[in-house]
Amino acid sequence: MAQNMIKYIIKRILLMIPMLFLLLIITWILSRLMSIDPAANMFDPFTTDQATVDAMRRKLGLDQPWFIQLAIYIKNFFLGDLGQSYLGRSQGYQVTEYLGLIIPRTVELMIVPTILAPIIAVKLGVTSAAKKDKPADTIIRGIAVAGSALPSFLIGMLLMYFGSVILPALTGGEIFIPTIGNKDPTFDDPTPFTNFRIIDCILSNRPDLLLDTLIHLILPWLTLTIVSLAGITRVTRSTMLDVLQEDYVRTARAKGCSESSVISKHALRNAMIPTSTVIVAGFRNALIGSVIVERIFNYIGLGFTTWEAILYSDYWMILGIILYFGIIVLASNLISDVLYTIIDPRIIYK
Amino acid sequence: MEETQEIINTEIELKGKFKRMLKFYLLPFWRDEEFLAKEYELGKIKSKRKLFSRLYTPLTIIGVLILLFIAICAVYASWLTPYSIYDLNARPGTDPFAFPSAEHPLGTTILGWDIYGRLIYGCRTALTAGLQAITISVIGGIIIGVISAYFGGKIDSIIMRIFDILIAFPTLILVLIFVNLYGSELSNILTVYGVLGIPNYARLVRSSVLQVKENLYINAAKTSGSDNFRIMFSHILPNAISPLIASVFSAIGFTILGISALAFLGFSDSSIIDWGTDINVGRTRLFTKPWISLWPGIFVGVTVLGFMLVGDGIRDALDPKSKK
Numbered sequence: 001m002a003q004n005m006i007k008y009i010i011k012r013i014l015l016m017i018p019m020l021f022l023l024l025i026i027t028w029i030l031s032r033l034m035s036i037d038p039a040a041n042m043f044d045p046f047t048t049d050q051a052t053v054d055a056m057r058r059k060l061g062l063d064q065p066w067f068i069q070l071a072i073y074i075k076n077f078f079l080g081d082l083g084q085s086y087l088g089r090s091q092g093y094q095v096t097e098y099l100g101l102i103i104p105r106t107v108e109l110m111i112v113p114t115i116l117a118p119i120i121a122v123k124l125g126v127t128s129a130a131k132k133d134k135p136a137d138t139i140i141r142g143i144a145v146a147g148s149a150l151p152s153f154l155i156g157m158l159l160m161y162f163g164s165v166i167l168p169a170l171t172g173g174e175i176f177i178p179t180i181g182n183k184d185p186t187f188d189d190p191t192p193f194t195n196f197r198i199i200d201c202i203l204s205n206r207p208d209l210l211l212d213t214l215i216h217l218i219l220p221w222l223t224l225t226i227v228s229l230a231g232i233t234r235v236t237r238s239t240m241l242d243v244l245q246e247d248y249v250r251t252a253r254a255k256g257c258s259e260s261s262v263i264s265k266h267a268l269r270n271a272m273i274p275t276s277t278v279i280v281a282g283f284r285n286a287l288i289g290s291v292i293v294e295r296i297f298n299y300i301g302l303g304f305t306t307w308e309a310i311l312y313s314d315y316w317m318i319l320g321i322i323l324y325f326g327i328i329v330l331a332s333n334l335i336s337d338v339l340y341t342i343i344d345p346r347i348i349y350k
Numbered sequence: 351m352e353e354t355q356e357i358i359n360t361e362i363e364l365k366g367k368f369k370r371m372l373k374f375y376l377l378p379f380w381r382d383e384e385f386l387a388k389e390y391e392l393g394k395i396k397s398k399r400k401l402f403s404r405l406y407t408p409l410t411i412i413g414v415l416i417l418l419f420i421a422i423c424a425v426y427a428s429w430l431t432p433y434s435i436y437d438l439n440a441r442p443g444t445d446p447f448a449f450p451s452a453e454h455p456l457g458t459t460i461l462g463w464d465i466y467g468r469l470i471y472g473c474r475t476a477l478t479a480g481l482q483a484i485t486i487s488v489i490g491g492i493i494i495g496v497i498s499a500y501f502g503g504k505i506d507s508i509i510m511r512i513f514d515i516l517i518a519f520p521t522l523i524l525v526l527i528f529v530n531l532y533g534s535e536l537s538n539i540l541t542v543y544g545v546l547g548i549p550n551y552a553r554l555v556r557s558s559v560l561q562v563k564e565n566l567y568i569n570a571a572k573t574s575g576s577d578n579f580r581i582m583f584s585h586i587l588p589n590a591i592s593p594l595i596a597s598v599f600s601a602i603g604f605t606i607l608g609i610s611a612l613a614f615l616g617f618s619d620s621s622i623i624d625w626g627t628d629i630n631v632g633r634t635r636l637f638t639k640p641w642i643s644l645w646p647g648i649f650v651g652v653t654v655l656g657f658m659l660v661g662d663g664i665r666d667a668l669d670p671k672s673k674k
Contacts, residue, residue: 019515033531149655151607153614153629154647161640281518288520292611296633307615310526318527329518 005341012334021074023326028073031319038062038315042086082323083316089300089308095320098305103287104195106301109217109294110286113224118279121229125236125275129244130263140233147230156223156296163219220297224290228282235278239271246270273344277336284332288325404667413659420653424473431467438467439623447635447642459642460631469649471623476653479540479609480602486544488598491551496582496590498552499559510556513549521546522611529617536619539612543605554597558590565589592668599661603654610650625650 039056057063061072076082082095093101128140147155201210243249244267252266253259289302298304302321309317423430437443443462450457456465498509521543528542562568563586571581612618613626620627625646632642 030527145655145658146651149603149607149658150651151610151614151629151647151654153611154643154651157629157633157636157640157643157647161636165637165640284518285520288523291522291526291615295615306523307526310530311616313530322527325519325523329515333514333518 008341009338012337016330016334019330020327023323023330024074024077025070027319027322027326028070030322031315032066034313034315034318077323082320085309085314085317087309087312087314087317089305095316098317099302099320099324101195102300102302102305105197105299106289106294106303107286108196108198109220109299109301110224110289112217112221113228114282114286117225117228118232118275118282120225121232122236122272122275124229125233126240126263126268126271128233128237129240130259132241141237144230144233144237147226148234152223152227152290153292153296155226156219156293159219159223160296220293220299223293223296228285232275232278232282236271236275239274240267243267243271269343273340276339276343280332280336280339284328287328287332401667405663407663407666409659410663410667413656413663416652416656417660420473420477420656423470424477427470427474430470431464433464433467435471435623438463438471439621447639449639450641456645457639457641459628465628465642465645468623468628469625469645472625472628472646472649473653475536475622475624476606476609476650479536480606480657483540483543483547483605483609484598484602486541487547487551487601488594490545490548492555492587492591492594494548495552495555496559496587499556500563500578500582500586506556510553513552516546517549517553521608522615525608525612526615526617529612534617534619536622539609539618543608547601547605550597550601551594554593555590558593559586562586562589593665596661596665596668599657599664601661603657603661606650606657607654 039053039060039062042056043053061069064072080096084094085091085098124140124144128137128144131137197213198210201207201213244263246267249262249267252262257266289304289306291303291307293299294301294303295307305317306321308314309321428434443458443464445458446460446462448454448458448462454464454466456469459465459468494509498506524546525539525542529539532538568581568585571585576585609618610624610626610629613624614630616630618624618627628646629643629650632639632644632646635642
């Protein structure tokens with residue numbers, strides 16, 4: 001069986017290579033569909049003359065026929081050069097360099113919700129399915145439905161209001177949770193060893209900066225946890241309800257297994273298949289970043305940069321970000337397929 | 351013994367009575383002395399339509415009532431608020447960000463537009479947007495799903511691989527890019543949401559068509575000479591469609607959430623009244639006047655809640671495995 005699994009995994013990995021090329025081609029086609037001219041976009045339209053724009057066009061290779069441009073693009077991808085961003089906060093940085101600065105911030109933002117939410121949500125979903133129509137079920141369903149139905153920005157804004165207005169009012173101005181950005185503007189940065197701000201603060205031995213960063217991260221973590229909790233709880237509850245009707249659960253109960261072992265050993269593993277899809281999707285969303293949450297809390301991460309790049313039509317940055325998303329999506333598809341075969345080995349034999 | 355005989359007699363009399371009397375209940379001030387409360391309860395329980403009784407759960411009723419409320423707000427919008435769309439979205443008013451007063455029951459938002467009026471007119475946008483996007487998704491998804499599942503083989507696996515990747519992409523970012531390409535009118539946004547929703551439906555329809563295809567009557571239809579098109583859309587499709595109905599309502603809810611999120615980020619049409627733009631606009635005054643963002647947000651949440659409750663109720667009612 002292990003041989004079959006390894007063959008399946010190798011087959012899937014080999015399938016990824018043509019998909020990578022397809023992704024590059026599609027990204028390039030998308031870039032051609034955008035009606036912006038990268039060379040003209042870089043300069044102020046009123047003060048620069050045509051010669052500078054033409055020189056820039058030649059430098060970027062934009063006057064060559066389309067297949068040569070595609071070849072240049074693919075060659076640059078494999079060389080690691082994704083262009084240079086020229087608008088907005090990331091002005092002057094190379095795209096790969098700027099993404100290297102920004103992605104750790106998003107990972108810091110997303111890592112706690114991605115780990116915490118599935119653990120809590122699976123437990124809640126299982127409890128809600130096992131105690132169906134009892135008060136616990138109603139409460140958990142209420143929370144799950146409220147977390148799914150309310151938009152995530154509303155939950156974020158309510159938490160902001162709570163942290164900055166209600167909490168100081170209740171405690172007489174002592175405690176408040178800051179809501180904007182990822183650090184107090186009067187604090188400086190720790191020395192950038194790894195670009196992960198938390199790890200940098202630990203490594204450069206600055207506990208005050210560490211505490212400040214963590215306090216700024218509490219509300220975004222809470223928002224993201226609530227939103228993912230709701231979705232995973234609903235999926236777990238519905239699949240668990242389906243599984244608990246099956247015959248093998250009835251057999252296990254008739255055999256005399258304790259109720260907790262019936263649920264956690266027999267029923268849960270079969271119910272985890274759709275849930276594992278959602279959890280892997282959560283990890284993928286963690287690497288992609290959330291545009292909405294980062295915009296609310298003004299947290300400079302990958303989502304915020306995406307929004308800014310699209311707003312300002314920052315050509316190379318948009319391409320670089322789409323390419324990054326495509327790679328993440330392909331990799332996460334591969335991982336979720338492999339995970340499927342581990343959880344449910346019957347899939348290979350189909 | 352006599353009491354049970356009496357109850358049985360009463361039940362036999364009731365066999366058509368509830369239906370016959372139903373039209374009189376809709377008349378106000380009508381009363382029938384013989385129709386006691388007990389008989390009314392008995393008549394209710396003996397409803398012959400099982401699907402209706404499976405749908406008649408408390409949460410589904412709440413969902414239907416919420417949807418009815420939003421629909422009434424959308425249809426009777428001009429009666430419910432004295433302002434016209436022109437006053438609410440085009441002409442600057444006098445007092446921006448004012449406190450609630452007599453003319454403006456919930457206060458005003460940027461440029462002096464009445465919040466309560468924008469809430470009521472926003473119901474129209476929400477309902478039409480959700481339905482329009484879902485129609486494209488469902489029709490495209492059904493066609494592609496049935497075709498790919500029926501023919502199987504290479505076409506099926508290629509289409510499903512493409513759709514797997516398309517599902518995995520975050521829709522918000524794709525919609526942002528396409529809105530940037532093609533302009534931010536409402537019809538463009540809804541078309542993009544519709545097209546991006548096709549993979550979900552294609553996968554649902556495909557899995558149920560794969561199950562229906564194994565039945566014997568399909569083989570019989572093929573043997574008696576039906577062509578492929580007829581088998582696909584007259585024999586297979588009606589049997590494969592029930593999981594689709596259950597997920598349409600939840601999907602409308604998620605589409606409304608997605609459109610609000612897009613409006614919140616600022617990329618939506620500025621010539622329509624949308625709850626998302628109101629939330630975005632009220633963000634600057636969040637700490638001093640939170641109700642400006644709060645009311646549209648509550649309405650979005652309540653609308654999506656209604657759709658999700660109805661969707662869950664229909665799914666539970668149509669599912670053959672759930673016990674009642």
